[in-house]
Amino acid sequence: MNPDHTIAPATSLDVARLAGVSKTAVSLVLNNRGTEHGIAPDTQSRIRVAADALGYTPNHAARSLRRQRTNIITFLTSDLGNRYFADVMAAAERTARARGYVVNVISARSADAEAEAFERLGGGISDGLMVHGGSVRTTAGIARLRRHGLACVLLQDAGAHTAIPCVRVDIAEGGRLATHHLISLGHRRVAHITDRRLSGQLTNDRLLGYRHALETAGIAFDPALVINAENSFEGGDAAMRLLMNTPHRPTAVFVFNDQMAIGGLHALAALKLRVPQDIAVIGFDGTEPGAFTTPELTTIDHPRADLGSWAATTVMDQLAGTKVETMRTLPVRLVVRASCAGPTQH
Amino acid sequence: MNPDHTIAPATSLDVARLAGVSKTAVSLVLNNRGTEHGIAPDTQSRIRVAADALGYTPNHAARSLRRQRTNIITFLTSDLGNRYFADVMAAAERTARARGYVVNVISARSADAEAEAFERLGGGISDGLMVHGGSVRTTAGIARLRRHGLACVLLQDAGAHTAIPCVRVDIAEGGRLATHHLISLGHRRVAHITDRRLSGQLTNDRLLGYRHALETAGIAFDPALVINAENSFEGGDAAMRLLMNTPHRPTAVFVFNDQMAIGGLHALAALKLRVPQDIAVIGFDGTEPGAFTTPELTTIDHPRADLGSWAATTVMDQLAGTKVETMRTLPVRLVVRASCAGPTQH
């Protein structure tokens, strides 16, 4: 098909021949176990020189097949486009690399792609799996993979799957904090824009926190103030417009995430409503873009780096046979910027 | 180490035994070559049922080792955080999936990580490679990988490596268009904020286009109006502040990409300068966030989906032994939004 000018990569046998030793010696030395097996220093260097000269890299498939380990951890996500993901992933990657693992990212936006990814994962494509924003569907697949020895961890999963190690940030507390912040500024009509994919879920922690804050403040919950929207800039924009067309319009809005909040800010600007004078907006997650909007977005910051780092560590600990925490909840933090102020008196 | 309750995944031998046939039959049938080899329909279905019952998934390492093909294409990038990447990658993934390939993303932010990634790639971890935003250093590594039969393609590479297939968008024309747009609105002092990593490169196509437009309009090039900055929100912000502190301040700024332009808008808002009345800003790349800024960002839209799709196709065509184009340049498009207007008369 494609012989071109491609040269077959050197094998350990090639190295062995060039160095005048056996494959075993090559394997031992290149895996830094030469000394331990009493291989003479000069033999060792001869092998290394030979490997270098041939540009030898151990064949991944062969090594994985033999070791039953790939040294790869997969990060599966459905939304590569959201900056939130990139932050978590970057931290996971750094932490994994420090312990000799490589992270590869698989983006499965469609259900098909997700199913296919699980299929491949079952084939031992990697040793571990971090799943961010998995669907309900996901957990069955994960259970199967775990049974086959794959080290898994769920990030920010909505359900409570006690069996599968899970890292999350304290979303409910975040929702409470956000809403409380608005209430403490004097708002009484506080709306909430949420991800419509959560409307089917049993629990929506942001909503729980929102209601809790309302209740504590003695404000009646008004379902008309909760809008389901698509999780995107556009979705946030549309939801905000809807909300502003409400007869008795809210004076403050707590939005599902920063991305949607930025969409919301856009809608408000288009409607010639001033933020924060006419309407206060608070986002959720603390990603960088929110710090560069006009006005800057007040938000609930998530420890994204800790999230990714903890996920990677948990996977690697499982692989190492260490006992791991089943569930960890990380704290959130209110970041006050310019998009919130008290309601204007009329 | 970790025996736990893990069950070894079923092998093709397990399936064969359960179905009462040989491994050969299993392999043939599950690769849809059963009929072609004259395997009885009922034997085929017996095999499929057995495979299903055992939850059989072919072992990836074993299959790759045997076939000398992984069916994986790697997408290597240094900047997972920029939305631009996600768009390109999503298109590449979709295109690859349609032809039965899986895309995995490796993020190599540090030079170390990049070197390590190349190392692993040399070990046959995947069949093909798309590199986006590669450093100069990269090309040597790629040359070696190609010699070993890896199908490679460079996306948006600055250098001219005629040997390696390369897809790019017409950056120079984009720079010209952007600058021309500002000039046509009446601006004479047009600044340019660029990525400082390009200051060492031989060619900076945006700058070329910028100078070309200036020249055509009979405007002298003023090096003081070109600022090198870090490629980030923060970098764009800082560069814009610098520019606004210039004694003879520009009336319009063409920014390296949308992300940096958004940083610039933020700086201008902080400085209480109105966009576009006091200063016009044009971005570059056309990613979604720019459509949601206040004011909305005028920009040069890149065909990101085509870029990713073409990259994937080119890799797969090489793998299939098809002759491929060595270099393709895709067109850009001016998207007029609210961040540009003519200069105010004083």
Next chain:
DNA sequence: GTGAAAGCGCTAACAT
């Protein structure tokens, strides 16, 4: 039509 056997490149027992 189906099965037996070889071998992909590597590592790890086991010999020497």
Next chain:
DNA sequence: ATGTTAGCGCTTTCAC
């Protein structure tokens, strides 16, 4: 201290 050998799980000639 080094080499020989078996085998990871799969695919693919080649016999039957």
